[in-house]
Amino acid sequence: MTSLDPVMLSRLLTGLTLFVHIVFASLGVGIPVMIALAEWRGIRTNDPHYMLMARRWARGFVITVAVGVVTGTSIGLQLSLLWPTFMRVAGQAIALPLFMETFAFFVEAIFLGIYLYTWDRFKNKITHLLLLIPVALGSSASAMFITMVNSFMNAPRGFTLSNGVLTNIDPIAAMLNTAAPTKVSHVLVASYTLCAGVLAGIAAISILRGQKHIYFKKALKLTVISTFVFAVDTAILGDSSGKYLAKYQPEKLAAGEWHFETQPYATLVYGGVLDENNEVRYGLKIPYALSILAGNAPNTEVIGLNDFPVDERPPLSIHYYFDLMVTLGGILVVIPLLYMFRKRLPGKKPYPRWLLIGIVALGPLALTAIEVGWMFAEVGRQPWMMRGVMKVAEAATTSNYVGWMLVLFIILYLALCFSCVKVLSKLFQSNDAVEEMRALGMEGAEPK
């Protein structure tokens, strides 16, 4: 077997599809929430600017939904095509959340279609806003159910394994496994953070380009403050995910932290490199921090990697993913905080250029955090497909054509992402917000 056997190629292809899908899936989960927020504010304060904001976001949102739908269909079908043995087991134990995910998706699809085409159809504006609730609930629920499937792979529950056969299956227990609460909540708020950050960036770009209209300032305020709230929540939930790992999946935390000896008063390592004896060099070492992270007390005993057989240890490179995710999470809190205190900052401009550039960076930073976060979670599960039950190598397809499919999908995703970016930028450039306000006769419109 070469290193490019079907197992490795299947991992690469699945990773590639997920890498692309996560971008659009996260946007799909968070943007309806932001649209609802803007429309709700618009109705409550009777301010047409917020209504326009919702409308413009919705227009771009459809484009990202389209890519999200097709990449989601890809990963759905690829699970069976690339991991048939796993899906046989998953069908026995975890089909319930997979099944419910499609119902949630169904509801989202139906109401999104209705929402987009009924802006002027109902007399009561609230009716139109209400249509968004099933869209937002549907997208969040499908993220929840699919994350439950993923948490099952990290914490397989709800069955007994005897001689390779699953018995005593309890679908509800499998679905509500121990990893689910922390994972689902962390995934959801991280998506909300991303979307708020991306929309904040769009508003900031307009202001950077010299737009003076109050519309952009309103958009900036709504989105940056949302980013702050969601980023803080993400950090708090991330902390409970860390505590979860310490208790139930210690090898992932240990590999992520380069923690080899089981001990209390454990040191947290930030950055650095490992030498051949697994000694950390150049890293920033914070005493007791790992124990506090794992159990809120410096004397918490943290299980080390040496307690696990060598062939069941995750790759040590996940340390960098973890550090990057946490660092970015911190920055995502700090930038909005600076915005909120901008009036006390030195300098006279209300919106300093460097701050606006920082806000533009929120989206890309959050996206990177989400990608490396997923890479930490997924690579950190290696070599298991289902932790403690099935290894990745046993689950993959035996087909010899995976390499060709990988090439095809690389081309497909490049084309999709390229044209998506092109279409989105054209959409907003050819339809300037100020011109649209003028066309709608609400130039300079103020709350009544």
Place this chain on the structure above:
Amino acid sequence: MSYELVGITALWIFLFGYIIVASIDFGAGFFSFYSVALGHGNKVHDIIQRYLSPVWEVTNVFLVFFYVGLIGFFPDAAFYYGTALLVPGSLVIILLAIRGVYYAFNTYGSSKENNKVYMALYGATGILIPAALSTVLAISEGGIIMVLEGKVVISWYDFFTNPYTWSVILLALVSVLYISAMFLSFYAKKSRDEGAFEILRGYALIWSGPTIAASLLAFFEINRQNPEHFQRMLDLAWMFVASFLCFLIAVYLVWRKKYLGWSFLLVMLQFAFAWFGYGSSHLPYVLYKQINIYESFTNDAMAIALITAFILGLIVLVPSLVLIMRLFLFDAKYVRGSSAKKG
């Protein structure tokens, strides 16, 4: 009814739903491109666009639903079909991706009304996808997926040299165009768009002949491919006769330009009879001789959970579908185009 039958029936109904909505969608994409390419004006295209825009996303879900349900109820199906169908499955994914994305780009993102490249991609994939998907039906008759030395393999030679494969592909192609044209005629009539109606009625009548011919061909090819299945189909002969009668009345109504709503209902019944007749005679096998619904069924606990979820899901789903149909299919004002506005 046993859990097995409930499961497969639910899945089969969803697949039927997919066939109808996807055929309208696939055929519409083709007609839409064809009419724009021919310079028929945007008459046909506008009608099609007005129908498709709010529902394009829903179509995809029917397919995903069927597929996820199949894994849930019959995990072995995921194993056999999943291993064997890596290449065609991936190609279908790519076609679906291109189609879905470029539809959205053209409808919501393009500043020009009709981007010819996007529309060509959309029209071409609309014909290729049903052809590709229908081959699974040919494979399900058996003899193509085999297990050699513990590995699941697919024999492409047997697949491509099989006349049944080609008859199914042919049937998929023509019936997509037929179902779609029949539906769009009804929709155009409803919007009182005489110009579009005349063109679409022409398409519907043209494609009705090949559809029934291809159906007969596929019907008798099953006999060669799988005599056991064919015999069971003959036991259900009344369903196929009913299907044929529905076809005759539907085409007659379109020809007379009358009761087009009823006509399309009869088209659905035509395919429903054929589809469920074919399906029930295929039982108990999901894949001939390898996957039997009674032997490869999931455990009872999961079956009960799935059926419960299914019923709860339907309680949410059916009213939602009714709502979208009332807003975009049976709302005269929308259909006529007076209130069609996006974003």
